[in-house]
Structure formats: structure tokens, C-alpha cells
Amino acid sequence: MFSLPAPSRSKSLRRQFSADSYVALPGLISPAGLVTLKGEARRLEADAARRDFRMPCMADSPRHMTTLGGHKIAHASPLITALYEDRDLMRLLSLFLGETVVAVHDPVERHVLNVLHRPGDTHGAHTDDYPLALVLFLEAPSHPADGGLLEFHPGRQDLDALDAPGTRRMHHLPGDGYLLRSDLTAHRVTPLGRPGPRRTVLNFAYTTPGRQGATTSSASLLYN
Numbered sequence: 401m402f403s404l405p406a407p408s409r410s411k412s413l414r415r416q417f418s419a420d421s422y423v424a425l426p427g428l429i430s431p432a433g434l435v436t437l438k439g440e441a442r443r444l445e446a447d448a449a450r451r452d453f454r455m456p457c458m459a460d461s462p463r464h465m466t467t468l469g470g471h472k473i474a475h476a477s478p479l480i481t482a483l484y485e486d487r488d489l490m491r492l493l494s495l496f497l498g499e500t501v502v503a504v505h506d507p508v509e510r511h512v513l514n515v516l517h518r519p520g521d522t523h524g525a526h527t528d529d530y531p532l533a534l535v536l537f538l539e540a541p542s543h544p545a546d547g548g549l550l551e552f553h554p555g556r557q558d559l560d561a562l563d564a565p566g567t568r569r570m571h572h573l574p575g576d577g578y579l580l581r582s583d584l585t586a587h588r589v590t591p592l593g594r595p596g597p598r599r600t601v602l603n604f605a606y607t608t609p610g611r612q613g614a615t616t617s618s619a620s621l622l623y624n
Contacts, residue, residue: 401433401483404492417496420554421581424570428577429536438538438574440477441600444468444513447476454524457616459559461524461588468513469623470506484511484604493532493606496579504530504605505612509619516548516592516599523589525559528582529614532606537576541597544571548599552580552587561586583615 405413405425417423429437448468454460474481483489485503493501504510509530514523541548550570553561561567569590572578580587582605592599614620 401430401436402486402489403427403430404488410492410495414496414498417579417581418498421585422552422554422568422570423496423579424572425577425579426573427575429575431575434538434575436479437536437602438600440479441513441538441602444473444476445515447472448513448515451622453621455526455618455621457618458524458526461526461559462522463524463622464516464518464521464591465523466515466517467623469508470510470512471508473511473513474507480511480602490606493534493579497532497608499608501532501606502609504607506614506619508623509605509614511605512603512623514601514603516589519593519595520591521599522591525562525586525588526618527557527559527584527586528605529616529619530605530607531581531583531611533580533582534604534606535578535580536602536604537572537574537600538602539598539600540572540574540576541592541599542573544569545593546597547590547593548597549590550578550587551590552585554585556586557584559586562588
């Protein structure tokens, strides 16, 4: 299902992650895996909930998206649960972080489905409860002008940093992934600009031993 980077690339990717708190993983999902996961996501989306509100614990940043929490995914999709727990994947993430990476205990936040599918849909400014977010793209706008881009500011946790010089904007394609040091890095997803394009991602949250438990109410508000 995953096409993990070759060992020869791991050291350079680790250095990039250490410097930027972000590393792109193009083609992380195999072509056959992408077909399977996209079908799985479309099936799960039937049980997802529409969210349109401002997140009070994240400076009232907007949430216009359709979501499904990990507790429901675990019940409906053994495949996604197995991928989340993939040992080779977690060993790679441990290499990037420089610490042992383990699964998040919280069943709601450990793996979630996020869908942007209407003009203006956005996942507004935030940081995450846990250190690592591995984001897997199942659908994505083909052109950056259509929105759905990751914005983040390396080395800055304050949400105001996203409007300051130094903010980066990244475009990803279906089958791509990226890893973000998401607890210490302000980030958001830019709004979709027109009807048609969709941004469907699985977000896998990981943590380190001894660091379990949410630090904010954001996941509960977005996925429960």
C-alpha cells in the first residue's frame, strides 16, 4: 500500500524535517493502494458529518469541511486501522523525529478523514495535540490556483505567524503524503476556489511514549 522512501534518501529527508518541521513524501501511496483507499474514503464519507463553525480554542479560525473521526473509522475500516499501525511506517517516522513514535491512544483523533468539497471549504489555522501528522492525499485539486494548499510557518507555533513573512504554501497531488511537526508548527489549508475540485485526506496522528492525552478541545469539536 505504501511506497516508503529508500534508505538512501532517509538521512536527507530527516535533515529536511529537522530544519523545516515538514517533509514532502510524493507518491507515498502506491497506485493500486490509491485506488483502494479512494474507494474506501468514498464509502466512509456517507457517514461523515458536515462542519461549519469557528474553532474557539484556535483564535476562532474557520472550519468548513466534512469529517469522520477515528472511532468511526476503526469500526468501519479495518484496512485504514491496519495502515495506521504499520510498523515499517512508524519506524520511518521515528527516524525522522529522532524519537520513538507510537500510536495515539485517543480513538477519535488517531486517524481521521477530512474532506473539502465545496467552494470556500477550508481547515483554518491551528496546531495539533500530538507531535506528528502524516497526511495522505486521496483526492486533491490538480492546480494550486484551485486552493486546498497546505500553509505552514516553520519554527512558529503562534497562529498569527501564518500571515507573516516566512509562511510556506505547498501543493500536493493524489497519492502524495507529507509529515508535519504539527504540535509546534502553525498550519492551515487554503480555501477551495471553485466548484469541482475536492481535497480528501486521511490524517494519521502519532505521538511519543508518555505523551498521550489531548491538550485542546479542537479534535472533540471537529470529529465527535
